[in-house]
Amino acid sequence: MVKVKVLSHQKEIECNKGDNLLELLRGNDIFIDAPCNGSMVCGKCKVKLKSGEVESQINIHVNEEDQNQGYILSCASKVIEDIEIEVPSKFSKSMNEMKIEGSDKNKDKKIFDKAINILKDSKLNFTKNIFKKYIELDEPNLDDNISDIDRIQRHIRNNFGYENIEFSINLLRKIPIEIRENNFKITITYEIKNDIMYLIDIDSGNTEYKFYGIAVDIGTTSVVACLVDLKSNEIIDKESSGNAQMQYGADVINRIIFSTKKDGLDNLKHAIVDKTINPLIKKLCNKNEVEKDYISYFVVAGNTTMSSLFLGVHSDFLRQEPYIPPFVKSPNLRANDIGLNINENACVYLAPSVASYVGGDITAGVLSAGIWASEENVLFIDLGTNGEIVFGNKDYMMTCACSAGPAFEGGGISCGMRASGGAIEKVDIDKNTLKPNLKVIGDCDPIGICGSGIIDLICKMMISGIVDRRGKINRDLQNKRIRFNEHDIGEYVLAFKDEYDIESDITVNEVDIDNFIRAKGAIYSGASTLIESLGMDFSAIDKVLIAGGIGNSLNIENSIMIGLLPDINREKFSYIGNSSLIGSYLTLISSDAKDKLEEIGNQLTYVELSVYPTYMDEFISACFLPHTNIEQFPSVKNILGE
């Protein structure tokens, strides 16, 4: 046995000689971001070795400067003797302390109201199939001595007309005490399904006014939860955090691979339920003085992998041809099936998936975006981790998934990060000095760059001639912000450490740019293939709705410039926020919306791009700035022509 002292966390860990350092730290609850999940690809899991030695595999991520500072790549290191290490401060916060941009209540309200109006315009009702009612039972006596359950049942039959009631054994256990606490005056919380009343809870006295639900969007990268008052349908509060599964891989493929390892599935379920969602619920409850037992309904939207891992279901066949999801429709679930820290019998509903790579986040997004009710042709693009696209109107809807990876959420980029405090969200570059002008979320020193920032950056690098249309840095430019390493990989310095109070320079290199170009190429070619499969082209689009965590700072003009979005009338574009969360919220407050959501799940026609004949060519052509065929981007041609 040897010892690893983690100075930054004041923790001492005993382990066996030869243990992998990344796995060891994770196993001891020390958060390390490792998008590639320990395959020595991303280079993000560096830690500082302060004493002792490790046995490290050679890798390209630790350069000379890193070495001098003592950095090692934890996934490439085996512990062979007692060591002392320091985990970088960027990992010192737990996942759920990381806030996502956009908790601006007014902005939120507008977006949510818009979605509600779509439902109202389509005459959907805002009634639920979950209810809370105060009732007064007859008190028992020797002549009326039926059982407690029969007494409740009799009242329900006589007053509500339901013959069948069901309840969990946990509720049964507390009924005798609860109904007597206030002389047989009780409040029942229940769900009606196929004419059966399912009792969620029984409280003594009148608690009708304590009736809450939670709507959640489980993103691969970020998770957002809304606490909703089910009496008024108002959103009381919203909280967000990173998905704690991130430490097991940045994208769904890496997580699925991790899930097949010993205890992998359990760890992933634990990460999303106990380390991400339950802390969010706790925060929402504490802040708003809501007791968890009064949360009776929980709706969640997430991609197919997130849904599957949330339930702890074996997920490996999602990534193996022929790509079969374990389930698409929500099973009947109660909170304690999953370990959610709300009322143990609360209904839990998952937005339905369509296929392995088009999940409940998309059906919920389509619900809130209103494509199902639209006369016009809508192109819906969800720029999350990976990208999913829907094209259609009220008569038909097609969908596909693009392997864009997590680039739009800052993944796959050496200095990439999510759109949270410290992220560069907007970039301009002075054409003469090549000096960047940065806008940082929270107006603090920059830590990294988020999706909208990268779009701006690459656009401006292209326009100012720092990169060519292949994404390669111009070797002829003489500027201190442009430099090349020993492998001749060029990089551009966004922020020198001396300019700010930061640990090291923030740079973007050719590998990052290449990664990003592939991501935007996947989206563009996906959209064009999908529309083409219907015998149409981009001119058929009446509206483009962009959803996802990329945030409000998305610059449409710049996105077209780099060839992420098609070069059509700018007025057709709008950003509709976290459409998955909004759809999840709509489902929570309206059973009509829930029915509509199920309908959407059945209606969406999935197009598997990988077997679509022209897709690969389209993709390769789109891996260019903006595209190999510049004619598809007349406005870019104009500007580059200048």
Place this chain on the structure above:
Amino acid sequence: MVKVKVLSHQKEIECNKGDNLLELLRGNDIFIDAPCNGSMVCGKCKVKLKSGEVESQINIHVNEEDQNQGYILSCASKVIEDIEIEVPSKFSKSMNEMKIEGSDKNKDKKIFDKAINILKDSKLNFTKNIFKKYIELDEPNLDDNISDIDRIQRHIRNNFGYENIEFSINLLRKIPIEIRENNFKITITYEIKNDIMYLIDIDSGNTEYKFYGIAVDIGTTSVVACLVDLKSNEIIDKESSGNAQMQYGADVINRIIFSTKKDGLDNLKHAIVDKTINPLIKKLCNKNEVEKDYISYFVVAGNTTMSSLFLGVHSDFLRQEPYIPPFVKSPNLRANDIGLNINENACVYLAPSVASYVGGDITAGVLSAGIWASEENVLFIDLGTNGEIVFGNKDYMMTCACSAGPAFEGGGISCGMRASGGAIEKVDIDKNTLKPNLKVIGDCDPIGICGSGIIDLICKMMISGIVDRRGKINRDLQNKRIRFNEHDIGEYVLAFKDEYDIESDITVNEVDIDNFIRAKGAIYSGASTLIESLGMDFSAIDKVLIAGGIGNSLNIENSIMIGLLPDINREKFSYIGNSSLIGSYLTLISSDAKDKLEEIGNQLTYVELSVYPTYMDEFISACFLPHTNIEQFPSVKNILGE
């Protein structure tokens, strides 16, 4: 902290000064029989103090001889210093090592066959609503890529016609692996209820022939379980043991009181599920090479308190006026709701109760006894712990409960025990020498006396003049077997320790006799009140069926002699065994029987004796040998007249 060394169990327990010795031993899993649950009434929890001292409350149970031998009453003793004790060897066996009499397979088969014939005569079917079927799913490909659940659902819809399938999250978790293990050839185990298919399990390959159920009778004192082949409906094996709750009180009232103490309810549930039923299941599975996951159905019959404690439901209102049970009909239950060690999704069904003191053991008993189908008037008496009585025929059925206590199972009698190895089951007494002739179960040295033995004993003591009709021992008799203690309580020696290789004399005293007379008086007066309430008398009875653990050795003649049973034609009587277990078995193998059982639960009219005007007088008159009104027992009058 002080130490208690339990020499007999090679165990050392640390505890606080002042801890109660009985509670300490129980808490450390050392079985001590304490029918009165530590209220210093029964005197059964004696242990031998080998070194050290305890602080003991004065009580009548430790006499001089006991003191000399070092016996202390554990419930009356506080630990104040380090001690060494020895727990009597009669407690050294765990509850589930104690066998109940009657595992004679042939005798069993006859009794079960008789009950099956009643069902057949009434044209009830032997089909179940639980099924096991081998199916072959279509293998998925890129063109047929619906989810695993949808694939199963599609097959079921097309081949079985059911639209709705339900399943637990645990089953969902294993489905992806299980269906692929044998190329989408699987066996489904399912329940049909209200046209919904509930999937209990999915196995890869064909396991149709592994289809089992378990039928259980939970008695207050004893528990019996049958392993049943659900394909053939044959009973594979039967196992029985004591109810491990016994250490928390011999009767339901003491257990309910214990259930209201801290952790009491949990301890009682743990005792019946984990310490009694699960070991029985394990034994049945091991002996017969049955894997627990293939046990798909579990039916249990028990009195209302046993049913409630089995589910861990708050039970205190059962014993408080107006005596309200928490439930009477079985809730929808799965094995893992309760912690039964069978398939976690197995259906669990409880025979319905009628009232707080007429439970599922009686409805199941009525089912197997066939009263619901009888043209004749049947008097059904269940001589278990307490006694329940049913009177009626196919047109009506009345029922009542008598507070007889556990006397018929050996409770409340100083040398009483259950009908297991070592119990005196038959007694005769030589009129001249007053020497008893004993028949002992297992033909070994006697340990105590069981219910049928006590009936014989009291009858013979009366006939030979040892006791008078009040149950008092004749002070004029000079015999070494008759003696009186310092309080002038008389006793009769059944077995001197020198006659056998036993630790101490086996005696029955006036207090025991008084207890037993009250028990038999409760049954007799209950039956007469119930029949009288219909404006009839005993002459209206066509048949008397006696059920319960009292066993085959019950002597009808002697039972009439002492006034337990009415003095009518002996040919009307028959012993029908453990009718609760048989009813539980019938319910397991026939859903028609289950429906009938529910009907019986609704039909049985409960008569609350305690509020019935003439009951108390009847009871007092019946607390005599055989009765204050000897005219009701002409045959006894004849014999005593001799």
